Amino acid sequence: MKYILIFAMAMLSSSMVGQNCQYVCIGEVSDFHDGSSLVGATIYIKELDKYIATDLQGKFKINDLCAGTLTLVVSHVGCIPKTVTITIDGDVYKRINLEHHTENLEEVTLHAIGNKTTASGQETRLKQEQLERYSGGELGDALKEISGVNSLNTGNNIVKPVINGLHSSRVLIMNNGVRLQDQEWGVEHAPNIDLSTAEHVMVVKGASALAYGGDAVGGVVIMNPATIRAKDSLYGQTVLSGHSNGRGISGSTSLTKSYESGWFISGQASVKRFGDAEAPDYFLTNSGLKSNAFSVRGGFKSFEQGVNFYYSYIDNEIGILKASHIGNISDLVNAIASDEPLVQDDFSYAINAPKQDVKHHLAKVNYFKRFENLGRLNLQYDYQNNRRQEFDIRVGEDRDKAALDLALQTHSFSADFKLDANHMRIFNTGLSFAYQENVPDPNTGVRRLIPDYEKIDFGAFVTGLWNFDNGMQIDAGVRYDFNRMDAKKFYLKSRWDERNYQNDFSRFIIDELESQYLTNPIFDYHNFSGMLGLQYFHKDNWQAGVNYSLANRAPNPSELFSDGLHHSAARIELGDLRLKQETSNRVGLTVEYTDEQASVKLEGYYNFINDYIFALPNGIEQTIRGAFPVWEFSQADAGIFGLDFMAVVPVVPRLTFANNTSYIRGTNLDADLALIDIPPFQTQNTLTFKQPKWKDFSLSLKSEWVFEQSRYPNLNFEQFIPSDQTFVEVDISTPPQAYHLIHLHSQIQFDLKKNRKLRLGLKIDNVLNTNYRNYLNRQRYFADEMGRNISLQVKLNY
Amino acid sequence: MKKYTYLLFVTMIGLVISCDDNDDPIPVNEEELITTVRLELTPQGGGTAIILESRDVDGLGPDDPVITVSSPLTVSQTYVGEMELLNESVTPSEDITEEVQDEGDEHQFFYQLSQDLATISYADTDENGDPIGLSIQVETTAVGTANLTITLRHEPNKSAAGVSDGDISQAGGETDVQVVFPIEVE
Numbered sequence: 001m002k003y004i005l006i007f008a009m010a011m012l013s014s015s016m017v018g019q020n021c022q023y024v025c026i027g028e029v030s031d032f033h034d035g036s037s038l039v040g041a042t043i044y045i046k047e048l049d050k051y052i053a054t055d056l057q058g059k060f061k062i063n064d065l066c067a068g069t070l071t072l073v074v075s076h077v078g079c080i081p082k083t084v085t086i087t088i089d090g091d092v093y094k095r096i097n098l099e100h101h102t103e104n105l106e107e108v109t110l111h112a113i114g115n116k117t118t119a120s121g122q123e124t125r126l127k128q129e130q131l132e133r134y135s136g137g138e139l140g141d142a143l144k145e146i147s148g149v150n151s152l153n154t155g156n157n158i159v160k161p162v163i164n165g166l167h168s169s170r171v172l173i174m175n176n177g178v179r180l181q182d183q184e185w186g187v188e189h190a191p192n193i194d195l196s197t198a199e200h201v202m203v204v205k206g207a208s209a210l211a212y213g214g215d216a217v218g219g220v221v222i223m224n225p226a227t228i229r230a231k232d233s234l235y236g237q238t239v240l241s242g243h244s245n246g247r248g249i250s251g252s253t254s255l256t257k258s259y260e261s262g263w264f265i266s267g268q269a270s271v272k273r274f275g276d277a278e279a280p281d282y283f284l285t286n287s288g289l290k291s292n293a294f295s296v297r298g299g300f301k302s303f304e305q306g307v308n309f310y311y312s313y314i315d316n317e318i319g320i321l322k323a324s325h326i327g328n329i330s331d332l333v334n335a336i337a338s339d340e341p342l343v344q345d346d347f348s349y350a351i352n353a354p355k356q357d358v359k360h361h362l363a364k365v366n367y368f369k370r371f372e373n374l375g376r377l378n379l380q381y382d383y384q385n386n387r388r389q390e391f392d393i394r395v396g397e398d399r400d401k402a403a404l405d406l407a408l409q410t411h412s413f414s415a416d417f418k419l420d421a422n423h424m425r426i427f428n429t430g431l432s433f434a435y436q437e438n439v440p441d442p443n444t445g446v447r448r449l450i451p452d453y454e455k456i457d458f459g460a461f462v463t464g465l466w467n468f469d470n471g472m473q474i475d476a477g478v479r480y481d482f483n484r485m486d487a488k489k490f491y492l493k494s495r496w497d498e499r500n501y502q503n504d505f506s507r508f509i510i511d512e513l514e515s516q517y518l519t520n521p522i523f524d525y526h527n528f529s530g531m532l533g534l535q536y537f538h539k540d541n542w543q544a545g546v547n548y549s550l551a552n553r554a555p556n557p558s559e560l561f562s563d564g565l566h567h568s569a570a571r572i573e574l575g576d577l578r579l580k581q582e583t584s585n586r587v588g589l590t591v592e593y594t595d596e597q598a599s600v601k602l603e604g605y606y607n608f609i610n611d612y613i614f615a616l617p618n619g620i621e622q623t624i625r626g627a628f629p630v631w632e633f634s635q636a637d638a639g640i641f642g643l644d645f646m647a648v649v650p651v652v653p654r655l656t657f658a659n660n661t662s663y664i665r666g667t668n669l670d671a672d673l674a675l676i677d678i679p680p681f682q683t684q685n686t687l688t689f690k691q692p693k694w695k696d697f698s699l700s701l702k703s704e705w706v707f708e709q710s711r712y713p714n715l716n717f718e719q720f721i722p723s724d725q726t727f728v729e730v731d732i733s734t735p736p737q738a739y740h741l742i743h744l745h746s747q748i749q750f751d752l753k754k755n756r757k758l759r760l761g762l763k764i765d766n767v768l769n770t771n772y773r774n775y776l777n778r779q780r781y782f783a784d785e786m787g788r789n790i791s792l793q794v795k796l797n798y
Numbered sequence: 799m800k801k802y803t804y805l806l807f808v809t810m811i812g813l814v815i816s817c818d819d820n821d822d823p824i825p826v827n828e829e830e831l832i833t834t835v836r837l838e839l840t841p842q843g844g845g846t847a848i849i850l851e852s853r854d855v856d857g858l859g860p861d862d863p864v865i866t867v868s869s870p871l872t873v874s875q876t877y878v879g880e881m882e883l884l885n886e887s888v889t890p891s892e893d894i895t896e897e898v899q900d901e902g903d904e905h906q907f908f909y910q911l912s913q914d915l916a917t918i919s920y921a922d923t924d925e926n927g928d929p930i931g932l933s934i935q936v937e938t939t940a941v942g943t944a945n946l947t948i949t950l951r952h953e954p955n956k957s958a959a960g961v962s963d964g965d966i967s968q969a970g971g972e973t974d975v976q977v978v979f980p981i982e983v984e
Contacts, residue, residue: 327973445829498860626976
């Protein structure tokens with residue numbers, strides 16, 4: 001028996017020796033985007049059940065390998081682990097690229113899985129070069145570079161992002177880790193953000209990014225400033241642009257001082273001055289913009305811990321197209337009937353009533369600490385103060401008084417813990433608490449459109465990410481939010497009865513005046529949200545994912561309490577205390593191919609929203625001013641289906657073709673009608689020529705083709721016009737015609753002494769000066785969109 | 799550093815929660831609201847004045863304005879008309895007519911009849927010599943019933959064609975008041 005065993009072992013060992021196990025695998029791990037080496041990347045060799053790490057050049061070497069396959073799971077702190085399969089049939093060299101935008105000293109909160117917030121969620125990041133083209137522009141405009149993201153405009157300066165057909169309260173905006181609280185419920189309220197502060201801008205479609213909130217029915221926009229590395233340096237950047245349309249000037253400058261010890265301080269300031277914009281045939285009177293902003297951040301960070309503070313201030317004065325400010329329905333009929341705006345003056349920089357004046361302060365203090373073999377704790381306190389004044393055309397002493405004056409303050413605390421010691425299983429858990437107070441100033445002399453309220457939010461979440469050896473990732477999460485809305489509102493007795501609140505809400509009445517009740521509505525909402533996703537990496541280039549998310553959104557103050565005349569829409573808007581929260585169930589499917597030169601991504605989604613809240617016309621009310629249609633907030637089940645496609649492919653050396661195409665189909669399922677304000681089908685095609693040898697010259701030509709939205713609800717109505725003594729059909733529904741625009745962009749970069757860089761850019765929007773109107777611009781009834789705009793940009797890096 | 803940070807957080811939470819004043823908001827004093835439009839037509843040569851009034855006390859509330867015409871007009875008569883605008887939602891009621899008078903160049907009243915029962919002409923002017931329409935003259939010419947539409951435009955283009963004669967079609971501006979009175983001339 002013994003001899004058989006020895007013989008068997010001899011045979012075995014000889015067969016092992018017979019196999020060549022002296023192959024070497026040398027590799028290099030680098031950043032996918034800029035090719036920089038990733039130091040200290042961890043490589044788990046599955047077949048050997050062994051971990052190694054890359055050296056200071058990002059290189060690694062594995063000796064004594066046998067022929068066969070090698071499965072490596074490569075990860076780096078703050079990156080999505082990547083599984084790579086290598087065939088060993090000789091000495092092998094492998095270059096591995098990781099999606100890596102943040103170095104291990106980045107302290108931006110909630111970067112759960114590196115630059116991607118979730119594994120399977122539909123996310124797109126704006127490239128640096130895309131972002132820089134929008135210097136002097138608005139966040140909402142820059143985001144349109146992402147397929148599936150549109151904007152809802154009020155003129156050219158108020159631009160709200162629309163993600164997959166959804167906007168306002170359904171889109172969360174994260175500014176440097178702080179959830180923006182700035183009366184975002186208003187369709188005419190642009191986000192108070194200075195685009196110049198951001199270097200990283202990302203859009204997450206749907207509610208997968210649970211760490212930020214449970215009510216992102218549309219999605220999340222994440223903006224973060226530039227990463228500051230721990231080395232002794234002083235550097236800065238100044239951008240100056242001139243724009244022909246609006247005869248505008250915009251500029252922004254920043255300066256950063258960093259130390260090897262980990263301390264840093266950075267300051268940034270921006271200025272914008274625009275006069276009246278110009279449509280091809282006329283000036284858009286009173287459409288100017290005046291903006292001042294500055295921000296400062298500083299602190300200390302090491303690998304183990306860090307503390308930082310951030311403060312930003314932005315002051316925007318925005319002119320509202322004079323021709324869009326109307327008295328009553330007769331005025332609206334006249335405006336719609338006229339091909340041109342009824343007010344056309346010569347060019348002016350003056351911003352008169354009607355206008356908005358908004359000031360926003362944001363301050364944040366953040367602390368993080370890494371625990372060895374465990375993970376990272378993050379603590380944050382942030383405070384926001386938003387003061388929004390809206391000026392109407394008024395008479396007498398009230399001339400310069402705002403018609404709406406809202407002061408919104410928000411305090412928020414959050415604590416998160418990320419357990420990432422094991423790269424195969426990463427967990428993130430957090431708690432947050434926020435207190436918000438809204439005070440409308442009664443001295444305006446106009447009844448409050450939105451009442452006084454206090455709001456308390458509490459949230460808790462847990463998310464997990466599991467990596468598997470076969471290239472599969474699963475991520476899942478759950479979140480609970482509690483919202484309490486505590487408002488104090490005056491209702492005219494006649495309005496209280498008209499809304500039929502006597503039976504259901506009389507418990508809210510706390511005081512009675514001659515013609516009004518003072519009420520104290522208090523509502524509690526419990527929101528559960530969650531997500532589940534699967535992402536599969538195939539070889540180096542393919543990725544496919546499926547993602548499900550559940551989100552709940554409580555009605556916002558406008559949906560609950562609106563009670564007044566919306567001037568530029570010439571309608572009375574009424575909220576409803578009976579509204580329940582919206583529930584969104586969203587499924588998304590993504591297929592993506594990426595290699596060094598090309599990338600193609602197709603995203604499909606279906607968002608079923610139960611109890612979707614929206615405004616619908618319901619009758620007319622007569623007042624001394626005349627007749628106004630009444631729009632009421634109501635609920636119905638809605639379904640939104642869409643396809644977003646983006647591709648960047650090389651055509652010939654130095655010539656690249658890019659395409660962005662999106663299709664959205666929104667339906668009111670209860671009424672079997674189309675949803676209002678759904679962006680039409682659009683496709684953008686861009687040809688870019690780059691010649692690095694000519695001082696990094698690039699020239700791109702973009703064709704933007706927006707189709708006519710043929711699916712829309714017909715909400716037109718008949719109106720008696722007393723001055724004409726006739727009945728007229730008021731067409732507020734018909735979307736404008738399809739349009740095609742050509743845009744041009746070119747830039748060149750000079751490398752100066754001492755590492756300085758000078759870049760000159762030329763951008764021409766609407767090269768052909770085409771007349772067009774945009775379905776998602778609320779001022780489309782009154783005037784055309786902007787005509788040609790030539791911008792010259794000078795950027796200096798030092 | 800850790801200790802201080804925790805302390806800071808706890809203090810801030812405490813401060814925020816303790817800051818809570820429960821004062822009720824005060825009702826808004828609606829200054830510019832026009833609740834009442836009153837046109838008083840006094841016959842030349844004396845007699846009882848005819849009062850056309852539209853009253854909407856709840857302002858932008860759901861209740862419709864209450865429209866009253868005190869009595870029919872007499873044919874072949876000349877009336878002197880005086881327009882009055884009031885805010886009766888506050889006590890004492892506010893006279894808006896004065897403000898319109900003071901900013902006469904930015905306001906104009908338009909009077910339109912659905913049937914040719916009378917000739918209406920302006921009897922006042924603003925600082926530029928253009929009519930305002932707070933004072934008018936009404937000369938009844940035919941018998942019958944008609945709708946009288948009174949519109950007040952804010953910042954109209956008084957130099958546009960026909961505007962100074964009472965033609966609203968080219969006037970522009972923003973409608974502050976629009977009332978329709980059913981009148982009878984007998």
